[in-house]
Amino acid sequence: MNKTTNWVGQNLTLTIDKVAHGGIFVARHDGRVVFVSHVLPGEKVKAVVYEDRGGSFCRAEPTEILEASPDRVKHFWKQAGPSGAGGAEFGHIALARQRELKADVLEEALDRMAGIKLRPVVEAAPGDDEVNGLGYRTRVQLHVDEAGTVGPYRERSHDVVKVRDLPLAVEEIRELEFQNKNFQDVKKIEVAVSSTGQVQWKIDKKLKGDERLIERASGRTFRISGGGFWQVHKKAAEVLTGAVNEMIAAVGIDLEADNLDLYGGVGLFTGTIAAKFGKELRMTSVESFKVATEDATLNLADLPRVKAVCSATERFLNERVGNLDKGGKVASPRNSTIVLDPPRAGAGAKVVNQLLAISPAHIVYVACDPVALARDLKPLLAGGYELKALRAFDLFPHTHHVEAVASLVRKN
Numbered sequence: 142m143n144k145t146t147n148w149v150g151q152n153l154t155l156t157i158d159k160v161a162h163g164g165i166f167v168a169r170h171d172g173r174v175v176f177v178s179h180v181l182p183g184e185k186v187k188a189v190v191y192e193d194r195g196g197s198f199c200r201a202e203p204t205e206i207l208e209a210s211p212d213r214v215k216h217f218w219k220q221a222g223p224s225g226a227g228g229a230e231f232g233h234i235a236l237a238r239q240r241e242l243k244a245d246v247l248e249e250a251l252d253r254m255a256g257i258k259l260r261p262v263v264e265a266a267p268g269d270d271e272v273n274g275l276g277y278r279t280r281v282q283l284h285v286d287e288a289g290t291v292g293p294y295r296e297r298s299h300d301v302v303k304v305r306d307l308p309l310a311v312e313e314i315r316e317l318e319f320q321n322k323n324f325q326d327v328k329k330i331e332v333a334v335s336s337t338g339q340v341q342w343k344i345d346k347k348l349k350g351d352e353r354l355i356e357r358a359s360g361r362t363f364r365i366s367g368g369g370f371w372q373v374h375k376k377a378a379e380v381l382t383g384a385v386n387e388m389i390a391a392v393g394i395d396l397e398a399d400n401l402d403l404y405g406g407v408g409l410f411t412g413t414i415a416a417k418f419g420k421e422l423r424m425t426s427v428e429s430f431k432v433a434t435e436d437a438t439l440n441l442a443d444l445p446r447v448k449a450v451c452s453a454t455e456r457f458l459n460e461r462v463g464n465l466d467k468g469g470k471v472a473s474p475r476n477s478t479i480v481l482d483p484p485r486a487g488a489g490a491k492v493v494n495q496l497l498a499i500s501p502a503h504i505v506y507v508a509c510d511p512v513a514l515a516r517d518l519k520p521l522l523a524g525g526y527e528l529k530a531l532r533a534f535d536l537f538p539h540t541h542h543v544e545a546v547a548s549l550v551r552k553n
């Protein structure tokens with residue numbers, strides 16, 4: 142076989158080398174890379190190629206495990222696995238080993254993309270080990286097919302898989318048993334439950350149940366109206382606000398400075414930073430979704446020097462950078478702390494350059510994608526910041542996702 146032959150349908154015998162970003166594993170065959178799902182490093186497998194667009198790599202899934210890794214376990218979800226229900230692509234791996242693999246991905250991304258040499262520890266959320274990392278999702282998206290069957294999509298497809306249970310969902314969602322009901326003329330069902338016991342679901346965007354969810358985290362209450370972002374794992378808000386506050390405590394915060402909470406959602410970080418460091422905190426939460434900004438305004442209403450602004454981060458920072466050029470009416474940004482928690486794609490070059498122009502004393506970057514984080518860290522380190530601390534959390538057990546929080550301090 143060579144590069145000019147399309148390998149789709151070929152059953153290859155492969156030895157798996159290492160994990161790659163995105164929940165897949167790397168093997169080599171006949172001079173090409175084969176990305177294989179549902180396997181483990183060190184395993185010998187037979188795998189069928191399902192995608193080959195030419196070039197240096199193709200994609201395959203296992204048909205037979207010839208030599209299994211000692212870290213392979215029976216998948217907890219019968220309908221998952223190769224070409225099965227999506228969303229539990231690490232479910233065949235012992236939980237502790239899943240975290241090592243996530244650490245491998247983060248370590249490699251930091252080294253390759255930002256030149257950072259660091260072996261992160263991926264920490265479990267409290268209580269997860271006791272329940273094998275199940276029952277944590279407070280938000281679940283299900284799809285409905287033409288026959289009315291409700292379930293997750295089959296991986297790499299838009300086919301709905303009939304499942305009997307949703308083992309990653311919290312008890313309150315599992316008890317609703319949407320997956321055992323039949324819906325006609327519906328496409329999508331989104332379910333969310335709050336830590337204070339409310340249940341909300343949307344059937345093709347039509348809201349049912351509680352109109353607003355009330356959440357508690359790190360000593361504060363937050364309301365979230367339909368569509369607003371809230372962290373998925375039931376312990377995520379506590380874990381992430383704890384990490385952010387710990388990093389801020391280690392560096393210190395100037396409560397008078399022009400502190401910012403970028404991609405602020407309903408005000409989670411602003412509220413919990415104020416709860417820890419004082420209600421006199423000056424901070425602006427910047428969020429592009431109007432409904433979430435309205436929630437943030439209410440959630441932060443008791444904090445006299447806090448503001449929630451509805452704006453794209455890029456546009457907001459543009460104005461701040463413009464003000465610097467004019468001598469600036471706003472409080473000095475040089476002493477400020479900026480927390481940012483962007484979507485999966487990361488902050489990107491434009492926002493990173495704006496941050497460098499503002500040059501705050503401390504940047505706390507909350508990231509849900511290790512590669513996007515590493516890509517954004519590189520120019521920040523080159524621009525005069527030092528990586529003071531980095532913590533990583535397993536807030537999506539049985540998937541490849543990993544959350545990281547990085548603390549960057551201006552060197553001079």
Ligand SMILES: C[S@@+](CC[C@H](N)C(=O)[O-])C[C@H]1O[C@@H](n2cnc3c(N)ncnc32)[C@H](O)[C@@H]1O
Pocket residue numbers: 370371372403404405406407408409410427428429430433452453454455482483484
């Ligand atoms: C990962 S969530 C974090 C929200 C919040 N920090 C939290 O933990 O609850 C990212 C948030 O950024 C918002 N967002 C997405 N793109 C944005 C942009 N360009 N500017 C400002 N906010 C944005 C989303 O609506 C979402 O609320």
